[in-house]
Amino acid sequence: MASPRLDDPVEIGGVTLRNRLYRAPLLECAGSGPDAPGRLAAELEPAARAGAGLVCQGATIVRETGGCAAPGMTRVADPEFVASLEAVTETVHDHGAAIAIQLEHGGLRSMETWHAEYRREHPALRQLAVSRPPRLLRLLDRLGFLDYDARVMTTAEVYDLAADFGRAAAMATDAGYDIVHLAGANMGIIHQFLSPFYNHRDDEFGDGVRFLEVVANEIRARAGDVPLMTKVPAETAAPPGIRRHLTEDATVEICRRLDDAGYDALVPVSGSVFWDASIVRGSFPARAWDDERFRDGYAAAFGGPLRARLVELGNRLEAAWYDFDPAWNAALCRRVREVVSVPVLCEGGIRERGEMDRLLGDACDAVGMARPFYAEPELPARLLGRETERDVRVVCESCNNCAVPQVTGAGGVCRTPTVLSRAGRLKKQGEYVRTSENAGETKGDPEG
Template identity: 30%
Template structure:
């Protein structure tokens, strides 16, 4: 079995020293305009030692894509100095720095957008109590957003990051275009799976074009996805397997599955004989590395994930136990903090909002 201490080299040429990755989690520590704060830089630096890589919390690629107050932004060039400081702080601890880029789509509020109505693939509200009905994006707005993802990638390169992760999970805009619940369009961006995938395809092309043009050293691109939706209509596991086939044909360096438990079983009765992680790993057939995630707290959890993934993402555990990876590497397992969720919040640093902790627990 693969050992977590083994290094890993991605298709792009980026090499990480081990298989442990910090999962992207929202911290709401940025300034009101999305600029990185010193508290945020310290938060990541405190957790980077002993990890192969850190994936930051989501950074919006456009002001219209902002999901919540205190969110990191990579939408304008004036963010570059502090983004550079963030990347450097992570790398100084020996970990690669990956920034997650996204657009919230309908998963935001007009109050967050300075009074502007949220946008999405279609004018369909999310199924949640506080959901606002979004405005369907025009074709020109879709094209502008595709360009914005490429520009965000350029900024990540110029800021010194080692890669970007496209946030196509947790019901944000990339997922909204692929989902038959949020996408009811009747143009070239809606209808069949192929048409609902078109936005993702164009975003990937924009990102890879930016890498080709601006990166003068290995730079990786990953993609995060949620395996199924509860809505009807919604993404089913067969849709995800189809999506994985499309992603396998790209230059992606990895796929990152979003799960709240690594042993979670699909709701689909055609795929309930083993875990979602196992089905996804088998379907990728070694063509695309997989990052597994979901409730990883112990050495045993890490080993279980590595049976069905090339890398392991750790979220909640690192929030209240920043030196967890170092303890694992040095065999200090007895020193690892193991506390129930209700008690764990007592150990979270004061500058880490509980929104972050809950997000780590309730990944979709």
């Protein structure tokens, strides 16, 4: 049987995507105010218009207070606000794409841990914790880089949190989202349940997969048979000396269990036990750190200019350690795909059309990108319908100048002149205009 092409459709839980290219979750920095639906629609519409099969809205928080891992995150706890997001789903559907909403709670990674100014403004907020914070993180607390006042959840409180995921999913489905995507990696609360570095519970949730099973049950009970997918972390980049972490073998077994639990698609990703450069591998973002527009914001976030410089030094060391590696999750995805019956989605360092076609049918069933969309919001128009031009490559340099300013609340945009110049030339050449070869369906909801 011939391997699928990027332009071929694929089904996730009864929703047919018109092709196998998706915009992976990004931080849209839209917030939860009255202008949030318009800002989200403006962020997501270009990818849908350019032909993406699936557009993922970035991590949205399932509770009204606490749990935000970065400034400007959207919350999906207020029914009236979530109903207003129908403007977002309609915009994406008008271009024939499907839309997923990624649900999250930051747990120990929340802003009340690491953002100094936010802590001062919200002194009563406590982090939700799966277990007592690990010893290394408690050391960083004593040194003043982090601030832990963690509330270790009781068994009943874990069930309450799972119910919040279910309620958020139900409201989102009513607003027109086609797929619910759980933020199961990048040190969010789900990752913390799955990781032996964080999870030392002695109740049923000491088995972290149990939390994902209960979340799935809550979503099915409240939102019906909405397709459900999740990221699944492997902590293969854990620093030396961290003995308790998720091995690749453990992650493959977790994915097998989630397949049995009724998840409709899986996104295996590798990284560290920490929220660090292992999840955005690439160059040190020198331009972003040197930009005077953000210096006060860095100082406010990290507790002063000196501490901001120390974080910058840590970022420099991490960038050297976690250098860019093309399609760095492919081997893990390939192993998972061998043991599950549902689609496996691969993202992380995928940058060329030819590479995408090689991955499909081997390591995965669909391919996604995130940071490249900051430079090329209409990127799918360049990649789809180009199977005879396998050298088509994104303009993104994986320099991460887009990501670091987000700790100040700045929006996610490309800030690298050479990248923007190339994107500008391509735009003048009409490369972002969909042609008859890559247009496909242009109107109506995805087939369900």
